[in-house]
Amino acid sequence: MNARHIGADLKVTARTYLRNPVALFFSLIFPIILISLFGLIFSSIGSSSVTLEVLNEDHNSAVSQQFLSALNNTTVVKVSLVTDSSVTPSNFAAWLGQNDDPVGLVVPAGFEANFTSRHPVNLTLFTNPTDASSSGTAVGAVTGVANGFNLEAAGGFPIIQIPPPRTVGSQVLTYIDFLIPGLIGFSILTSPMFSMVDISSSYRKDGIFRELSLTPLTRAEWLTSRVLWYVGLTFVTAGIMIGAGVYLFNAHVGLTLGIIPFLIVGPFLFVSLGMLAGSVAKTPESAALIGNIITFPMMFLSGTFFQVSAFPPGLQTFAHILPLYYVIDGLNQVMLFSNSARALTDLVVVFVTAVVFFVLAIHFFKWRDE
Amino acid sequence: MADAIEVQGLVKRYGPLAAVDGIDFTVPAGTVFSFLGPNGAGKTTTTEILEGLRRRTAGSVRVLGLDPWTEGGALHRRIGVIPQDFRFFEKITAKEAIEYYRSLFHTRVDPGDLLAKVELLDKIDARYDSLSGGQKQKLGLALALTNDPEICFLDEPTTGLDPHARRAIWAVIRALKRDGRTVFLTTHYLEEAELLADQVAIIHHGKIIASGTPNEIIRAHGHPARMSVEGPPELATFLRGHVELPTAYSEGRVEVELTDQRDALRVLTAIDQSGLPWRSFMTRQDTLEDVFVRLVGQMDEGALKAETPA
Numbered sequence: 001m002n003a004r005h006i007g008a009d010l011k012v013t014a015r016t017y018l019r020n021p022v023a024l025f026f027s028l029i030f031p032i033i034l035i036s037l038f039g040l041i042f043s044s045i046g047s048s049s050v051t052l053e054v055l056n057e058d059h060n061s062a063v064s065q066q067f068l069s070a071l072n073n074t075t076v077v078k079v080s081l082v083t084d085s086s087v088t089p090s091n092f093a094a095w096l097g098q099n100d101d102p103v104g105l106v107v108p109a110g111f112e113a114n115f116t117s118r119h120p121v122n123l124t125l126f127t128n129p130t131d132a133s134s135s136g137t138a139v140g141a142v143t144g145v146a147n148g149f150n151l152e153a154a155g156g157f158p159i160i161q162i163p164p165p166r167t168v169g170s171q172v173l174t175y176i177d178f179l180i181p182g183l184i185g186f187s188i189l190t191s192p193m194f195s196m197v198d199i200s201s202s203y204r205k206d207g208i209f210r211e212l213s214l215t216p217l218t219r220a221e222w223l224t225s226r227v228l229w230y231v232g233l234t235f236v237t238a239g240i241m242i243g244a245g246v247y248l249f250n251a252h253v254g255l256t257l258g259i260i261p262f263l264i265v266g267p268f269l270f271v272s273l274g275m276l277a278g279s280v281a282k283t284p285e286s287a288a289l290i291g292n293i294i295t296f297p298m299m300f301l302s303g304t305f306f307q308v309s310a311f312p313p314g315l316q317t318f319a320h321i322l323p324l325y326y327v328i329d330g331l332n333q334v335m336l337f338s339n340s341a342r343a344l345t346d347l348v349v350v351f352v353t354a355v356v357f358f359v360l361a362i363h364f365f366k367w368r369d370e
Numbered sequence: 371m372a373d374a375i376e377v378q379g380l381v382k383r384y385g386p387l388a389a390v391d392g393i394d395f396t397v398p399a400g401t402v403f404s405f406l407g408p409n410g411a412g413k414t415t416t417t418e419i420l421e422g423l424r425r426r427t428a429g430s431v432r433v434l435g436l437d438p439w440t441e442g443g444a445l446h447r448r449i450g451v452i453p454q455d456f457r458f459f460e461k462i463t464a465k466e467a468i469e470y471y472r473s474l475f476h477t478r479v480d481p482g483d484l485l486a487k488v489e490l491l492d493k494i495d496a497r498y499d500s501l502s503g504g505q506k507q508k509l510g511l512a513l514a515l516t517n518d519p520e521i522c523f524l525d526e527p528t529t530g531l532d533p534h535a536r537r538a539i540w541a542v543i544r545a546l547k548r549d550g551r552t553v554f555l556t557t558h559y560l561e562e563a564e565l566l567a568d569q570v571a572i573i574h575h576g577k578i579i580a581s582g583t584p585n586e587i588i589r590a591h592g593h594p595a596r597m598s599v600e601g602p603p604e605l606a607t608f609l610r611g612h613v614e615l616p617t618a619y620s621e622g623r624v625e626v627e628l629t630d631q632r633d634a635l636r637v638l639t640a641i642d643q644s645g646l647p648w649r650s651f652m653t654r655q656d657t658l659e660d661v662f663v664r665l666v667g668q669m670d671e672g673a674l675k676a677e678t679p680a
Contacts, residue, residue: 008473012462019461019497206457210423211513214451215474216443368423368442 001224005217009225017229027191031237034183035244038305039176050134052077052141053104055092061112068107070145077103077141093126102131103138118153176249181331182304184238188266189298189324191237192230193274197291199226200278200365209367220362223275227358230267238263258334258343265350266327272357273323279365298324303332326350373432374399374521374552375420380429382415382576389415391576392429397569399520402543402553404567406560406658408666412576413556414454417525420554421451434520447475450519454526456510460499464490464509467498471516479516487545488512489538504535511542521552529558540566560659570658574666584658591665592656595628597637601648608644613637628653 017023052071058064068079082104087095089106096104104126114121125142127135151158203209212222238259245251277294281287301315302308302324308316319325330346333339375397382390390412397403407413418424419431422438422445431438436445458467468481485491488508493501501509507527514522524543528536536559543566546553557563563570564584571581580587599605606619609626613636616627626637634653641648 004476005474008470012459012466012470015466016459016461207453207455208457208459210453211456211458213423213442214421214446214449215471216447216476217474 001218001221002216005221006225006228009217009222010228013225013229017233027233027237028240031183031187031240032244034186035180035241036248038179038183039245039249049076049078050103050137051080051101052138053082053096053099053101054079054107055082055087055089055104056107057089057109058107058111059109063112063115064107067111067145067149070148071141074141074145076137089124096126096128102128102134105138105142115149115153174251176245176251177253177336178307178332179305180241180245180251180253181335182328184234184241184263184331185266185302185324185328186299186304187237187241188234188263188327189270189295189302191233192226192267192270193277193291193295196226196271196274197278197281197287198284200275201281201284201287204367205284213367219365219367223271223358223361223365226275227268227271230271231264234263234267253335254338256334256338258340259331261347262327262330262334262343262350265347265354269323269327269350269354269357272354272361275361275365276357279361298322301325303328323350323353326353372399373397374434375403375554376430376432377416377420378430380416380419380431381427382412382419382424383427388576390419390426390573393573393576393578395571395578395581397552397554399552400547400550401568402547402555402566404563404570405554405556405573406563406570406662407556407573411573413573414525416573417523417554417556421449421523422446447517448519449521449523450514450517451523452507452510452514452525452527454529456507458498458506458509458513461497463495463497464501464512465494467509467513468516471513475517477517479518484512484515485509487515488542502535504531504538507531507535507539511539519551521554522546523554525556526558527555528562536562560657560662564658572662572665574669579665579669580661588656588658588661591661593627593660595653595655597626597628597634597651597653599624599626599637599641599648599651601641602646605641605644605646605648608646609637609640612640612643 017027054068056064056068068081071077072079082092082095084095089108092104092106096102106124106126108121108124111121111123113119123142123146125139127138129135148158242251242253242255245253273294274291277290278287281290297318300306301311301319302322303319304324308319308325308329311319326346326349330343330350333343333346373396375395377396378394380390380393381388393412393416395403405413405416415424419426420433420438422433422442425439433445434448438445462470464485465481468479468484472479472481482491482494485494488511490505490508490512493505493509496505498506498509511524511527514524527543528539531539540562543553543555547566553566555563555567567584569582570584570587571578572587573579580591582590600622601624603619606617606624609615609624610617613626613633615629615633615637618625626633628634628637638651641651
């Protein structure tokens with residue numbers, strides 16, 4: 001390995017990249033678009049509540065009002081009273097459907113009278129099977145509040161108490177906090193993979209590898225120069241993503257030095273894997289296909305947009321064989337949970353995989369013909 | 371003079387097909403050697419084997435005393451190659467390209483000097499993708515010279531270039547020869563080989579079918595000089611009876627083969643005596659191109675006959 005050769009190639013790579021507006025857009029503007037887009041789409045998850053349409057037929061009696069205000073206090077549902085006088089319990093289901101409301105509740109006439117005289121009374125809950133999440137939330141909240149009222153009416157008191165829940169990790173986390181390490185992992189994967197798969201086949205087709213093979217530059221030096229370039233680019237992209245997340249969405253991420261090894265070893269892994277995929281392919285078309293087959297499952301199943309722990313068990317096992325999982329898990333551990341022991345394990349997995357792919361890529365990547 | 375390139379019994383097979391089928395030649399140092407052949411004859415395969423880009427199946431190859439396949443690293447520091455249809459990084463300027471090669475080869479060559487040598491100094495700051503076809507080839511040539519090579523391999527360096535650009539490349543090849551470098555030139559243009567080459571080899575179906583200096587090849591395989599006159603068929607009959615030289619008639623022209631210079635005077639005198647109408651006479655000698663077309667044609671005809679038994 002000759003540092004001067006690597007430096008010379010890095011200079012040419014940087015110039016080529018910086019003079020390409022499309023490449024610049026993808027490395028500087030696209031991360032902001034990505035974080036804004038996913039931030040806006042998913043910022044509602046875990047933070048806002050489900051709107052519960054309530055038809056109060058008990059004419060705003062004191063008990064019904066107490067019940068609804070208790071529902072509001074759960075913070076998981078937000079009570080919205082139906083003011084339209086044409087709505088009755090019999091046409092309430094249709095009305096909810098017309099208004100795209102997923103959940104509704106009917107408080108029957110005589111609710112207060114029945115409650116105070118301890119006669120059983122039915123609260124009718126309407127749910128939408130296509131929105132299982134909102135329906136589940138509403139059922140849980142209404143059942144919980146009703147149980148509380150029943151307990152109080154029976155003169156009991158709660159033995160098991162649940163104080164307000166605390167968030168996983170060391171600080172208060174929202175979805176955007178999880179999204180930032182995920183999207184950094186996403187760009188660590190996609191930027192080198194797509195570009196190396198393309199380069200490996202187009203340089204071969206255009207005879208650029210042939211040109212380079214006639215110089216003292218070695219394949220390992222050339223690939224090292226690419227790794228260094230993508231490491232640099234990843235630092236810029238990660239900086240932009242963290243900045244955009246913090247500035248636009250008030251994200252809480254731990255900016256520790258522990259991020260740095262992942263921003264180095266991650267691109268090292270995917271530059272090597274991209275080169276390997278492009279080198280084993282015979283044509284640019286098959287290279288693109290192999291690249292996509294490798295990239296797409298990793299893009300979505302490694303914890304980029306959704307936590308792997310939320311997946312069904314089979315899919316979780318599959319996620320654990322994807323190299324990107326360890327990059328993203330490692331970033332989560334250092335940025336969100338301050339769990340350096342697990343981060344170190346992730347780092348070792350990523351590093352060893354990267355070395356294996358690098359060696360295989362050098363082996364399969366030929367710049368002259370047999 | 372030592373040989374810069376020595377090739378003996380070189381064979382390259384792709385499955386059952388022999389792209390190069392046992393060829394021998396040597397290129398003395400400091401000469402221009404031109405390797406000719408129709409498309410698919412084995413030119414590029416041979417050239418790439420010499421450059422260390424392709425592994426041979428059998429035979430011995432020495433370039434500057436080195437085995438190109440196993441000692442490619444050492445060889446590449448001493449040779450310059452400009453491939454057919456040279457391509458480079460699109461957004462890189464001519465100057466930056468030479469600086470890049472200079473760093474890789476650890477040389478101190480000045481980009482301006484090198485670009486001046488190939489008449490591309492005015493494009494020193496132009497990016498590769500803004501250069502014309504001829505300018506791109508010139509840049510390829512300049513890059514091939516970055517390491518001050520002892521042998522330059524030029525694979526069809528003027529294909530697709532306009533006459534002016536072609537002449538500029540020729541001037542560079544002549545300058546390389548003046549500097550004492552060896553030039554290995556493959557080309558489609560027979561005129562180019564005839565003008566520039568000291569030695570020529572013609573390859574067809576993987577075998578060398580003629581080799582030597584251009585004049586030696588023309589003498590050995592070419593037709594004698596002939597005189598061509600525009601006139602009626604009767605003129606051919608008259609000349610056959612009066613000058614006793616092989617005479618043919620075709621499409622309004624009478625062609626008489628000449629055995630020496632004075633035959634021309636005898637033919638002209640006989641034409642004058644015939645009293646038949648005639649005009650525009652010229653004498654003509656085979657060029658390397660005529661010989662090439664004939665040799666290649668004969669071989670293909672022979673192959674066709676062998677394939678279709680009577």
